[in-house]
Amino acid sequence: MEHVDVAVIGAGPAGAVAAGCLAGKGKKVVVIEKERFPRFIIGESLLPRTNDLLDKCGFHKAVEQAGFMTKGGAVFIKGDKRERFNFDERFGDGWDFAYNVPRADFDMILAQEAEKMGADIRYRVKVDNVEFHDDSATLSCSDLEANSQYSVSAKFVMDCSGYGRVLPKLLDLDMPSDLEYRESLFTHVKGDLRPEGREEGYIWIVDLPQGGWIWVIPFSNGATSVGVVAKPSVIKQAGESDDEALKTLLLQESSLKERLGNMEFVMPAIRIDGYSIGIKKLFGHRWILTGNAMEFLDPVFSSGVTLSMESAYKAQDVVARFLDGEQVDFQKEYSDYVMRGVDCFRVYINAWYENKLGWLFYSKRKPQSIKERICSVLAGYAWDENNAYAIDAASSLEAAISTIPPEYRN
Numbered sequence: 001m002e003h004v005d006v007a008v009i010g011a012g013p014a015g016a017v018a019a020g021c022l023a024g025k026g027k028k029v030v031v032i033e034k035e036r037f038p039r040f041i042i043g044e045s046l047l048p049r050t051n052d053l054l055d056k057c058g059f060h061k062a063v064e065q066a067g068f069m070t071k072g073g074a075v076f077i078k079g080d081k082r083e084r085f086n087f088d089e090r091f092g093d094g095w096d097f098a099y100n101v102p103r104a105d106f107d108m109i110l111a112q113e114a115e116k117m118g119a120d121i122r123y124r125v126k127v128d129n130v131e132f133h134d135d136s137a138t139l140s141c142s143d144l145e146a147n148s149q150y151s152v153s154a155k156f157v158m159d160c161s162g163y164g165r166v167l168p169k170l171l172d173l174d175m176p177s178d179l180e181y182r183e184s185l186f187t188h189v190k191g192d193l194r195p196e197g198r199e200e201g202y203i204w205i206v207d208l209p210q211g212g213w214i215w216v217i218p219f220s221n222g223a224t225s226v227g228v229v230a231k232p233s234v235i236k237q238a239g240e241s242d243d244e245a246l247k248t249l250l251l252q253e254s255s256l257k258e259r260l261g262n263m264e265f266v267m268p269a270i271r272i273d274g275y276s277i278g279i280k281k282l283f284g285h286r287w288i289l290t291g292n293a294m295e296f297l298d299p300v301f302s303s304g305v306t307l308s309m310e311s312a313y314k315a316q317d318v319v320a321r322f323l324d325g326e327q328v329d330f331q332k333e334y335s336d337y338v339m340r341g342v343d344c345f346r347v348y349i350n351a352w353y354e355n356k357l358g359w360l361f362y363s364k365r366k367p368q369s370i371k372e373r374i375c376s377v378l379a380g381y382a383w384d385e386n387n388a389y390a391i392d393a394a395s396s397l398e399a400a401i402s403t404i405p406p407e408y409r410n
């Protein structure tokens, strides 16, 4: 049987970050990925914080050279109300732009960079089972091309399998999400009439009066990602087929009708449901979970890839030090750290769906200093200890929201 230091399950952003960094530290790393890349996956609006992580991993130059659309912020729209968050007008240090990426291209670049650093990625191989022993784990894998099975022995397993959730399923770690059940319909379109100049790349998040919201994410290749997130009943009422329902919802609001009136779908609408999921714990004997293989909240603030890369970067650090014989406190150094970011976004997501965040967003009465601090979290700086709206998100937001007079709460 083949022996490696670390087996990484999945070559998405979390897997590429973990594998590239560990290989760069001289660890023998194998990545088992069931798809052939490039492959389509949703999650295309990145946050400025990902640029820090791309830098730390040595991936940024390759991403920069790919010429992805850059965005300087986000626009939230509700009827005739608009609120812009410009990343260069936010509290704290860090990046003031982020990329919008077709994930097929982005994930392939990251995986290629991880390979250049020495990670051995096996495409079209699926992890079926993992058995844990005192000082190692055995992964049973199916080679989907050769139609054969083989095993890999690893000193440590990093589960970066995203929606595959390999270890959560095998070890019974899944928990129901505390977020309501929602579904999403999305596609790519051509013919998007984009704002000109500085705001061309801005992501739009448009409220639907019947509940739910629409995203618009422009790419540099001329296509635009559009999608809706709502309760199943809202989507069902909008049309018989997925394409029809998505078109109806996309053209319902006047801001979007103007922008997308001439759009053409580049591919049929894709539906995903029940993606929000919780987790019992993030690590155990010789295993660790990162990215979507741990907890996934909701797409509204584009936090998914940021949390995946942040957790994977942190995880590879603790795993490398553990393998080097250091005493590592996985709870404090990994789990508590990662959950601080997840819990910060949870507060914002809950406040969004309770409509309270909207009161604050669209209120002209909020102080600029509050807006700058919220903007910093929306840029992915959810771990900033100097920002009360990050480290103490619940009470800070609650206090800010309580200052909005009742007549402005709609």
Ligand SMILES: Cc1cc2nc3c(=O)[nH]c(=O)nc-3n(C[C@H](O)[C@H](O)[C@H](O)COP(=O)(O)OP(=O)(O)OC[C@H]3O[C@@H](n4cnc5c(N)ncnc54)[C@H](O)[C@@H]3O)c2cc1C
Residues within 6 Å of the ligand: 009, 010, 011, 012, 013, 014, 015, 032, 033, 034, 035, 041, 042, 043, 044, 045, 046, 047, 125, 126, 127, 128, 160, 161, 162, 163, 164, 165, 166, 184, 227, 272, 275, 290, 291, 292, 293, 299, 302, 303, 304, 305, 306, 308
């Ligand atoms: C509707 C919707 C919209 C979203 N929009 C955004 C957004 O705008 N911005 C954002 O940041 N995030 C967004 N997300 C979240 C984003 O999709 C995820 O957070 C992100 O893809 C997670 O990255 P990852 O590396 O953890 O996992 P993934 O990207 O899912 O990668 C996991 C990899 O593991 C592989 N794998 C799975 N099972 C196995 C197995 N058994 N063996 C081998 N390989 C396996 C898969 O093939 C896959 O390539 C959105 C999510 C949803 C549901």
